[in-house]
Amino acid sequence: MGADAVFHVEGLRKSFGQNEVLGGISLDLFAGEVTVLMGANGAGKSTLVKIVSGVYARGGGTMRLAGKAFDPQTPAEAIRAGVVTVHQNINDGVVADLDVATNLTLDRLSGKGASLLFKPANVRAEARAVADRMGLGIDLKARVSDLSLADRQMVAIARAMAHRPKVLILDEPTSSLSSAEADRLFSLIDRLRGQGVAILYISHRMSDIRRLADRIVSMRDGVVSGVFDRKPLDYEGAVNAMLGRKIHLDKVVARSSARAVFTAEGLRLAQGSRPISITLGAGEVVAITGLVGVGKTALAETLFGVRRPLAGTMHMDGKPYAPGSAREAIAAGVFLVAKDRAASGIVGGFNIERNISLPFLKRMSGFGVMKKRAERIAARRQIDELGIVCRSEKDELSALSGGNQQKVMVARWMSQASRLFILDEPFQGVDISARRDIAAKLRASADGRATLIFVTELDEALETADRILVMSEHTIVGEHRNDDIDLDRLLAEVAGGPLHSAA
């Protein structure tokens, strides 16, 4: 099978320090085929892409391009050899302040043989040729900053294609596009496929994958966990291989709740999505799972008042609840441990104690003056309860491991009693023991409040929750009691299966 592959990767390895990220990846890409690469966060997709595109050096294994050894030392070398990558962040691929024509020919402005003078006529002629080959219907004189995201994406891809690559890697290209915009991208990809380019398409969106995939490769924990190339493609199998269950150690004894704390009726998160209705009871832990980009964070932010729903009402303890800001949500007893602690949780200049007290300064001060003793006591109690490994409450967060940093974030919001406790991807970048500690603490302290966690990894939901809801396309498509769960049905729902094939 590897014989006629344009691009052939064998036994690729990569470690960062002690941490092995890629444990021997083998992958084949064929001319005129779209190979979809699926994998949860931390599966090693981006590391793989960075090795292939020459950003990282590989730790072991071989790569061959069109039969010849391929060993790029820099991104520029990879591009010259014919492997071009369009990264997830669209604005990395274009220069916003220049016009489309200049962007399309940007790579010829530097490097060997580049002319010293900038000749606008030549640039436009070259850009025109590139645009025609791609069927790019964009005004070449337009400034990129005036274009829509989709158009910028097209320009970025067209710019990549100006090198006439053999292999094109697209890293989550639709993550910030609307579905109409994505359609334009798909027809462009169809065109490239027709021209015989081997395409590696990285995505979580099942609708993209159904539309484009000729083959699917699933990754999990740094190895290929499944290759699917027999038509019709086995989408559920691919999702299962990507998320699938590891050996299950902690079995949850599912509890059910009698008293509702939080209800939402007819909540709509996005244009054209079906409304969501949920009820969360006192003492239960509910997990909402689904692939990246299905609106989990949007729902979390809506409940926390940082985002307005398009329609629908919410109630807390029977009273109407329509928070206009995080402040109002906190006052109503709704707390959120936000996703991505580095960007939206940790205050870098603050030590553990100050990070924990941050939302509750008013409760820990008199006449505006901080009560440092109360602050210290609260911090020490939380360090104790969550088992945060540190020298003292005065430690800077940068001195802690990822798992302990996350514990501090959880501790922040557990230091005061809440009515609804929301955690968005609380186990991201967290080692297994910290994850167990946090999950155990969440379950042990769940009495009296409703707890809602948003996780992509199924294991995390199965290990933590009493009830599991499945999200797809900005709505909830399934509900399971975590008790002899029908995993096949759940995976089908995650994959946006037959239940939902219309979308």
Place this chain on the structure above:
Amino acid sequence: MSSSLAGKATARERSMTLRAYAIRYGFIVLLVGLIAYFAVAADGFASPQSAVFIFQSVAITGVLALGVTATLVVGGFDLSIGSVATSAMMAASYAMVVLEQNAIVVVIACLVIGVIVGLINGWLIVYMRVPDLLATLGMMFLLLGLQRIPTEGRSIATGMTMPDGSVANGKFSEAFLALGRHRIDFFIPNLIPVSVVVLVVLAALIWFFLEYTRFGRMMYAVGSNERAAELAGAPVKAYKIWAYVISGVFASIGGILLAARLGRGDIASGNNLLLDAVAAALIGYAVLGAAKPNAFGTAVGAVFVGVLLQGLTMMNAPYYTQDFVKGAVLVVALVFTFALSGRGKR
């Protein structure tokens, strides 16, 4: 094997702590060393009068520096402080000499100017999304021009001729001038000028505010991670605007002191205020290894510059070397903050 590893670790730890001490106390040691050197080398440097003179020379820039510290804390910057101060000075002079108002009205009017400029700065930055440096740069130009319009570019003094040909006969009130010239008895009669008292009081106030109140704490959080602060329920926009209001008010207090010291509205004065104040605040980053804007550091930074200039002057260094010396001190302090402490992210 394990013991040698442990040995290495402790050696590394020891060098780390040495370095930590250097970062923490380096600047204070430098300041003490400088004072000791001047005390020996320059006659009359080690006297109460000399100490008071140093404080007096840095009082106005110190007050401005404390204000700009507030904006640095929320991750902003205020380039308009110098021109706010001179605008307040011109406004005070105009109010007394032309409009013949009393001291209390004048002081209130100046403070109101500070508040208004702060609110406009904050509004531009928070709601109009103009980057802080550009918004306050624009405000600086605007005020530099505005303060000259009422008198068609002339300085203001009693007996001046107005644009319409009349003569302005108002006087600076004694009470107002006392703010700049009165000296309070402190062991030695007539020792401490009011402006130094103002500096010390404001320094203590802003220090307490930033270090001990929940508002100050939240301002640091806003400066360090705005999104985290917002998700923790902080009204981030309000905090940012408040920081610029504090900065504007402090700058206008500086302007009042300047007017009271000069006793006239001199359009040429106050050129160095902005740079000196910013330098003091940035030097403050290095004091006690804080690596962040802080009131105590700002005050020490201001005094540091004052000591250096006073000492050099007493040793007959020419006046034109002053800016060079200030610049050199600032660069060294910034290296302390960003390179040595390894926390070069604001």
